[in-house]
Amino acid sequence: MNALTEVLDGRWAAVRGEIRAQTAGTKYPDPVGLSVEEHRALILEQLHELAKTGRPQLGFPSVYGGGDDIGGSVVSFEMLGFGDLSLMVKAGVQWGLFGGAVQLLGTREHHDRYLPSIMSLELPGCFAMTESGHGSDVQNLCTTATYDPATREFVVETPDRQARKDYIGNAARDGRLAVVFAQLITDGAGRGVHAFLVPIRDDDGAPMPGVRIEDCGIKAGLNGVDNGRLTFEGVRVERSALLNRYGDVGEDGGYTSSISSDSRRFFTMLGTLVRGRISVAGSAGSATKRALTIAVRYAERRTQFFRPDGTEVRILDYLGHQRKLLPALATSYALHFAQEELVSTLHELQSGDGQADEHRQRELESRAAGLKAVGTWHATSTIQAAREACGGAGYLAENLLPSLKADTDVFTTFEGDNTVLLQLVAKGLLTSYRHQFQDLSPLETARFVAEQFVGAVVEATAARKVVERIIDASSGRDDDDIVFERAWHCKLFEEREEHVLDGIARRLRAASQENAFEVFNEAQDHVLKAGRVHVDRVVLEAFVGAIDRCEDPEAKALLNKVCDLYALSNIEADRAWFLEHGRLTSPRAKAVVAGVNTLCAQLRPRASELVDAFAIPEQFLAAPILAD
Structure with a gap:
């Protein structure tokens, strides 16, 4: 290795070197000329191959088979940027955004239940934050999740067209579970934006009841990523669907949080991501x-x-x-x-x-x-x-x-x-x-x-x-x-x-x-x-x-x-x-x-x-x- 490369590789030189060695022995087909569907299928296939290398698991806890190496995980995503960026983005959605939200916003129950299948790609998922009417202004998203104490469920609702979840990677074709950011309403009061796990497809790939899925269609680039729109009509999810590291709802609808300020809690949640x-x-x-x-x-x-x-x-x-x-x-x-x-x-x-x-x-x-x-x-x-x-x-x-x-x-x-x-x-x-x-x-x-x-x-x-x-x-x-x-x-x-x-x-x-x-x-x-x-x-x-x-x-x-x-x-x-x-x-x-x-x-x-x-x-x- 020349001296300049050694300086550039820095602290995670071993991760970079391992990725170069693995990449050298792998052929990545050129996506030029592929149809959108062919490109999406190719990227999903490559994503499964990537999962087998163990690199996407670097940032997850070792107790679930991860590497406890957060820095190495980010560097591995960075290295994906040398190739087809659709693969990098789809990997980022699966393991960085979707998996990261479950890991960092969820608690032990969520980790035990979901992390192994997220890491292995057995459970492909989405990160549903952005809405048609609210992109940067996340704090004022309009999707709601209202707690129903009679059934001990949250009811997820898209109140209008501007509140549909938009540009969501993995939504149009492959995702089965979504981390949905919504305004939590319980006991008659709004508690700010929280994250919920909402199934969007069944095992056969059909949309779940109350979930409408649209394809965003052809984009200027990144057409190997299946961006879609999600709309929820009275979708019910269990109480444990709330990723409750920073705020929880009891069976009776009572709300508890270790952070008293709604705004501070919101920015703390976003900061972890x-x-x-x-x-x-x-x-x-x-x-x-x-x-x-x-x-x-x-x-x-x-x-x-x-x-x-x-x-x-x-x-x-x-x-x-x-x-x-x-x-x-x-x-x-x-x-x-x-x-x-x-x-x-x-x-x-x-x-x-x-x-x-x-x-x-x-x-x-x-x-x-x-x-x-x-x-x-x-x-x-x-x-x-x-x-x-x-x-x-x-x-x-x-x-x-x-x-x-x-x-x-x-x-x-x-x-x-x-x-x-x-x-x-x-x-x-x-x-x-x-x-x-x-x-x-x-x-x-x-x-x-x-x-x-x-x-x-x-x-x-x-x-x-x-x-x-x-x-x-x-x-x-x-x-x-x-x-x-x-x-x-x-x-x-x-x-x-x-x-x-x-x-x-x-x-x-x-x-x-x-x-x-x-x-x-x-x-x-x-x-x-x-x-x-x-x-x-x-x-x-x-x-x-x-x-x-x-x-x-x-x-x-x-x-x-x-x-x-x-x-x-x-x-x-x-x-x-x-x-x-x-x-x-x-x-x-x-x-x-x-x-x-x-x-x-x-x-x-x-x-x-x-x-x-x-x-x-x-x-x-x-x-x-x-x-x-």
């Missing part, structure tokens, strides 16, 4: 790496036009082409290391006693939201750039890039709409992860922010300590070569975040009881900026921390240049803000642009080495444009 969001970010990263590998390898082969000496020019020798691919490649490296750090935090929190650390849990949720948003937007823009970099050849389905474009496009809006997620990041920053924030009114929130919190929340991570050491040791120089100094990058990213957050706090001081919504709405662009620059700082620091851990001198030097390119291309893209706020002079801004050009030229001879370090199984790179 953060694993799915983290897996999406990782899989998007894998698809992006695959696209970049194809584009870089093609750019090393493809020639266009002649030099004065009569030799043809490889297109990667053109600065314009380098700028199209190499800053994106640097960002993929940066996001990879941030993702690894995030997965490690998840593993520590959801294994053993770490679950009780509510402050770290809130930080995890915020970072997961931010990295998912930034990572999936990066995937969308980079895969498009890779397609363009391959010209007309990149538009042919056989060369893989069109399906990557189509399959990843929805990543920006599922597992949380990216715009909403960045607002969640900013809210977490502005409240310093205050407990029960969701119970505050907009006016109370504004006052809290204005009076108690100004400035960035800077976490004391291992990477942060490395950054502080670098800043403390900085030379203090002020010539244009400072643009290549890591301390300058880190301070600039920090100052940007602090300034943006300070600006929001000052704007919120104008809020009153009468205009609270308007003040927040008018500041939304500012809020989104705060979320974005916070994530950028976190990503840079994760990259810096990874370089510090690298022991191979040559790999370390190369990673330093890649990190320089990530930092400078980020500053270049936002140089209008830096100029407007006096953080860059005009000459220094020009030096940043020149620095990006210099780094592209320096990294151009190492481009193939950088993409080869991803160690993507070659069968997933078998595009005809790369054939000798």
Whole structure:
């Protein structure tokens, strides 16, 4: 294994290596040209083969045959992103969302009854949260589950068309049991959104009484996943169908919960399901790496036009082409290391006693939201750039890039709409992860922010300590070569975040009881900026921390240049803000642009080495444009 791959593989190198070895001996048929039904059948067949490998069981408890390895489970989903993304999504629905909800929201009774058959795929299931009328606003879902003490059952009801469960993976064809999120009503009172296990098909595949199932039909991509719509008409389920880790209903209809606040209970429940969001970010990263590998390898082969000496020019020798691919490649490296750090935090929190650390849990949720948003937007823009970099050849389905474009496009809006997620990041920053924030009114929130919190929340991570050491040791120089100094990058990213957050706090001081919504709405662009620059700082620091851990001198030097390119291309893209706020002079801004050009030229001879370090199984790179 080369030194770069070793650094990239990180903590779960053994899991990555095992998956590569297993993948090398498995043939995955190409879905291009298949009908929707054929593609769905193929993915289900592959899902059963995947179940036999034992990898989907990694994140489940060992007492049920799992591996007690939450981080390894997320990494295994990430690795699926190198192949047919329909398989990754369907696996994520079965073992990440459906199985994860039973594991994390249920109790011992549910685990004993369902987990073994979920893990083995004997019981295929769905995760039914999103409704036609409510996507991001989960707290106000309209499906109801009303407890009937006379029969000791819940009655699940879809009150109107907007309340039907929509885009539900596994629902249209294969799912038999659904985790349905609904408003719990008992003893005449609403208790907020809870999760219920609702059978949707019998053993013969027919819809259960009162359950109406519709097929969402052909999508722009991911047509190997059977997305469907679910409607419930007086569907009765037993009292034990309630996943009752955080709230329970007694036989008489009495409600009990260890968390008194409905809002806090709701967000605690959702927070336990953060694993799915983290897996999406990782899989998007894998698809992006695959696209970049194809584009870089093609750019090393493809020639266009002649030099004065009569030799043809490889297109990667053109600065314009380098700028199209190499800053994106640097960002993929940066996001990879941030993702690894995030997965490690998840593993520590959801294994053993770490679950009780509510402050770290809130930080995890915020970072997961931010990295998912930034990572999936990066995937969308980079895969498009890779397609363009391959010209007309990149538009042919056989060369893989069109399906990557189509399959990843929805990543920006599922597992949380990216715009909403960045607002969640900013809210977490502005409240310093205050407990029960969701119970505050907009006016109370504004006052809290204005009076108690100004400035960035800077976490004391291992990477942060490395950054502080670098800043403390900085030379203090002020010539244009400072643009290549890591301390300058880190301070600039920090100052940007602090300034943006300070600006929001000052704007919120104008809020009153009468205009609270308007003040927040008018500041939304500012809020989104705060979320974005916070994530950028976190990503840079994760990259810096990874370089510090690298022991191979040559790999370390190369990673330093890649990190320089990530930092400078980020500053270049936002140089209008830096100029407007006096953080860059005009000459220094020009030096940043020149620095990006210099780094592209320096990294151009190492481009193939950088993409080869991803160690993507070659069968997933078998595009005809790369054939000798």
